[in-house]
Every structure is written in C-alpha cells, then in structure tokens.
Amino acid sequence: MMRSKTAAAPFALWMTLFTVIPLGIVLWFAFTDEQGQFTLSNLSSIGEYAGTFGLSIFLGAIATVICLVLAFPLAFTISRAKGRKQQTMVMIIMLPMWMNFLLRTYAWMSLLENNGFINQFLRVIGVLADGQSVSLINTNGAIVLGMVYNFLPFMVLPLYSVMVKIDNSVIEAAQDLGSNVFQVFGRVVLPLSLPGMLSGITMVFVPAVSTFVITKLLGGSKTLMIGDAIETMFIGQGANYHVGATLSLVLMVLILVCMAITGMVDKEGEGDAA
Amino acid sequence: MKTLSRVYNGIIFAFLYAPILVLIIFSFNDSKSRVVWNGFSLRWYEALFQNDEILSALWVTLSIAIVATIVSTIIGTAAAIGIRSVNSKLRRVLLAFNNLPMVNPEIVTGIALMLLFVFIYRTTGLLQPGYFTLLLSHITFCIPYVVLQVMPKLRQLDPHLYEAAVDLGCRPFTAFIRAVLPQIMPGIITGALMAFTMSLDDFVISLFTSGESAQNLSVTIYAMVKRRVTPEINTLSTLMFGAVLIMLILVNVMQIRSAPKDKRRSS
Numbered sequence: 001m002m003r004s005k006t007a008a009a010p011f012a013l014w015m016t017l018f019t020v021i022p023l024g025i026v027l028w029f030a031f032t033d034e035q036g037q038f039t040l041s042n043l044s045s046i047g048e049y050a051g052t053f054g055l056s057i058f059l060g061a062i063a064t065v066i067c068l069v070l071a072f073p074l075a076f077t078i079s080r081a082k083g084r085k086q087q088t089m090v091m092i093i094m095l096p097m098w099m100n101f102l103l104r105t106y107a108w109m110s111l112l113e114n115n116g117f118i119n120q121f122l123r124v125i126g127v128l129a130d131g132q133s134v135s136l137i138n139t140n141g142a143i144v145l146g147m148v149y150n151f152l153p154f155m156v157l158p159l160y161s162v163m164v165k166i167d168n169s170v171i172e173a174a175q176d177l178g179s180n181v182f183q184v185f186g187r188v189v190l191p192l193s194l195p196g197m198l199s200g201i202t203m204v205f206v207p208a209v210s211t212f213v214i215t216k217l218l219g220g221s222k223t224l225m226i227g228d229a230i231e232t233m234f235i236g237q238g239a240n241y242h243v244g245a246t247l248s249l250v251l252m253v254l255i256l257v258c259m260a261i262t263g264m265v266d267k268e269g270e271g272d273a274a
Numbered sequence: 275m276k277t278l279s280r281v282y283n284g285i286i287f288a289f290l291y292a293p294i295l296v297l298i299i300f301s302f303n304d305s306k307s308r309v310v311w312n313g314f315s316l317r318w319y320e321a322l323f324q325n326d327e328i329l330s331a332l333w334v335t336l337s338i339a340i341v342a343t344i345v346s347t348i349i350g351t352a353a354a355i356g357i358r359s360v361n362s363k364l365r366r367v368l369l370a371f372n373n374l375p376m377v378n379p380e381i382v383t384g385i386a387l388m389l390l391f392v393f394i395y396r397t398t399g400l401l402q403p404g405y406f407t408l409l410l411s412h413i414t415f416c417i418p419y420v421v422l423q424v425m426p427k428l429r430q431l432d433p434h435l436y437e438a439a440v441d442l443g444c445r446p447f448t449a450f451i452r453a454v455l456p457q458i459m460p461g462i463i464t465g466a467l468m469a470f471t472m473s474l475d476d477f478v479i480s481l482f483t484s485g486e487s488a489q490n491l492s493v494t495i496y497a498m499v500k501r502r503v504t505p506e507i508n509t510l511s512t513l514m515f516g517a518v519l520i521m522l523i524l525v526n527v528m529q530i531r532s533a534p535k536d537k538r539r540s541s
Contacts, residue, residue, distance in 0.1 A: 008356020008368060010349050011417065015371040018414040022386035023374070025393055074286050077279040084530075089283070091522060096290050098518045099297075101477060102495045103511050106503060107293035110300070110308040117296065117309065149289070202377075210379035213477070217499065227381050234385055234482060241389065248382045255379060 029245035042246040049229060049247065053254065056226040059140060060209035063147035067155040067204045068197065070148070075159035075196075076189065079166070090160065093153050105146055105217050112137040112145075112218065138220030146214035147204075154203035162196030163189070201262055206255055226251055298515070301508035318505040322513075325506050331494040332510065334405065338490060339473040342412035347466045349413070350420025351458075357421070358428055372418045384482035387411045391483065403485030411483040412473045419472060420465035427461030 212227030233244025304315035439449035477492035
C-alpha cells in the first residue's frame, strides 16, 4: 500500500491551527476578564441566560420532532420509488438549498405578514373579514416553521439513505408472516432506519438550537434565542467577547449532552427491538 | 395508499417551494412591494447590473468558493490518503479533528475563528479581518466534507493496484496519478461539489470572519435585511436558481444518455 503518512501533515497542521487552537482561545476568553486575569464571573453571569437557553432547546426540540414526523413518510416513499423517479425526488428535496438561506426565510415574511399572502387568501375566501388578520409572524410558531422549512432536507436525506438499503423482501417477509401495517412499521422499518434517524436528529437539532437569523426575521425582536445572544456579544455595540465565549462554550456542552442522551435512547430502542 | 403518499409528497414539495415561487414571481414585480403585484417588469434585472454592492458581493462569493474548493480538495484528498496510512491511535485523533467543525454549531466555529483572527491581529498586526480571513475560514469548514467523501473510496480501493503499477516500473507519484487517482475521482468530485455548495451558501461563519472590506452575498443580504431588502437581490437569486436548475437538468440528461440501461434495483 502507499506509504504516505506525510500526506496528512498539511491537514493536521491546518486543522490544529484553525479548529483546535481557536477552540482553545474560546476557552481562554471564557475564563478571563478584560485585563486577561483568570475569572469565573463570566460563567456565573450565564445564570441570567437560563431562560434563553431553555427557549432555544424547547423550540429546537419541537422543530426536530416535526421534521422527523414529516420526513419519515416522505423519505420512505422516495426510497420505494423507481430508480429515476427516486433521483428526481431527491433532487427536488435538495434544490431549495441552492437558493440563499436568508432569502428563502425572508420570502416567508411575504407569506406570513399581516398583509401577506396567507392572510390575503383567508380574506378572499371569507374566513376573515376585511382588515382582519391572524397574527402569524413574530410568534414562536413562525420560528419553528422557519426551522422546519430550512432544516427538513437535513432530516429527509439521511433517512432516505438508510431506507433505500431496506430490501423490499424484508418488508414482504414480515407481511407474509402476518404483520399488519403498524407492526411492519414498528418492528421492521423503524429499527432499520434508526441510524438515519439519529444523524438526521443531529443535523436538524444542532443548527436549530443555535440559529439566530430565523428568530430575527420571523420571530420579531422580542424573542431572543441563544444564537442572538451570542451574536450581540460579538457584533455591534455592547460587544463582550468574554461573555460571548462563555455562552458559546455552554452551548457546545449543552449540545454534546443532548447528543449523548439521544445516543442512549437509540441504544435502548435497539434493545427493545431485538 | 399510493394516492395518499402522492398527495402527502405533493404537500411537502409545495411547502418547500412556496417561498421560492413567491421570490421568483416578485422579482418581476413592477414595484418594490413584496406582497402587492403591480404588473410585470424587468426593471430590477436592469438595476441588478448597476448595483455595485451586490455585484462586488457576488464576486467575493464566487472567487472565495472557487479558491476554497480547490485548496480544500487538495488538502482533504491528501489528508484522506494520509489518515489511512497512519496508526489507529493517530487516525482517531485526526478524524476527531475532522469532525470538530461538523459537530460544532456553525456559530461556535464562526466565533472561534473570529477570536483567533482578533487575537493574531492584536498581537502581531497581521490578518486584519477581510477577504483573506474569509478565505481561510471557508477552506477550514470545506476540508472535512472532502475528507469524508474521499475516505470511503480509498477503502474500496484494491491495495494491489498501486503495488502493481510500481512493480511495472511506475515511480510512486506516477503510480498514484495513473492507478489510484482515477479510482477515487468520484469521491473527490463529490467532495469538491459539496465544498463549493457549502462555501457558496455559507452565512454564519462568514458573518463573523469577514471584515467590512470583503462581504459575501449572504452577509450583504443580512445587512440589507436589517434595513430593507432591495428587489435586485431577488432577481440575482432567481438567476442563480435558474442557472443551478439548468445545470442539474443537463447533468441528468447526460446521465440518462450515457447509461441507457438503468440497472438500479426497482420495486
């Protein structure tokens, strides 16, 4: 085989310089004050952000569950479609990702606004009287919608890629042995899709929890998520890198804990299925 | 069951494309409004080509994406080869390095890089936030995608292939180029494409690592969103969307032509 250990040297150097050392600097900023002295005051000031963290995890978790529920049947039907049709449907799922994320989210404002298309439509069909409107934008619901919209492909694609490997004969065998639709789903399709579910959950939950643009555009100014808090600590007036670094550190740890819990649930689930 | 799944998929696709459709339709609107249709017009398309802010952002976006793709593809491919050659302990460390930017929330990667550049700038006066820091950041988050695409191809590779080429008198480098590279090319291309896509669409990391001097499209759009979004940006994304659509259709048509027998498993 090729003897080429040195081929990884530029990579090792680059990743050390631009991912490992920067995380070290985050750590350093989190535990020092403006003068560079060691302090724990940044960490203790995190207490006032408890609600922000709670809201972020809550909304992120809801969006993840909705994505999972929506994506599961979609990914399954794609995986059962014929070759060429399958490819086309995967493309349809991926294509929106090529349009700028901010603009796609911004376009939702046109739909959700008080004078937006949804309210206009409701007035036309007579559900609402003239001048009336349902408030859709600037709600937590709008934030969750924005998350589901932006991150749904991240759930569909990993699910699809494991489901496509499930052989039809496995499903038929279960049916022949007398399983009904729910048993086929619960005992065959679900356990076999678990790896895809797990990576889908990670791929949706992490960006959803840490988002800050969706909240700004669809949630109005009153809802603050942890991503918004971090952004204000680094950009603009009132920036405080030390508090910002601490917030990022806590966010990282929280996400790791959530992922560990998901991993444990996964293992238990496997145990049940066996 | 079949109709049910068709209706369901249709609803999801409608959900995915509704805002895009709105955006495309209103790029032809004859007024600045986002919700009131005032008639068809191409005025925003004309305005686009006179908007220096958007055009320079487009240039930054494209040039960064191209350079970052090339550099990250080279480093990432070499890394994938190297990672396979080292012992398992070192391999685990290198793979952990590779996974860091993928597992970390983008905002954490972004502020970590920002703090690094701030730190270097404060202590040495080098690396003022701008085009170059943006480029370094993009290369950093692109590399893992290339590594993850090339590694499986190397695993599938017949180890004797390279040895055979050397036995037949190739120098190691020639053997690599002629025997190994063609085999792992699909992985390299997929990795490069993913890197290009990620770089093109990146917003979060760019926001924190670009200075005032060099902003890509996403960061420019973000600044606009705070004031108001001008319709020119809708026209630009419509054009870019159209370009991608045409490219994908062409690739598909070419694939269909070159593979007359579709041997994929079908139900």
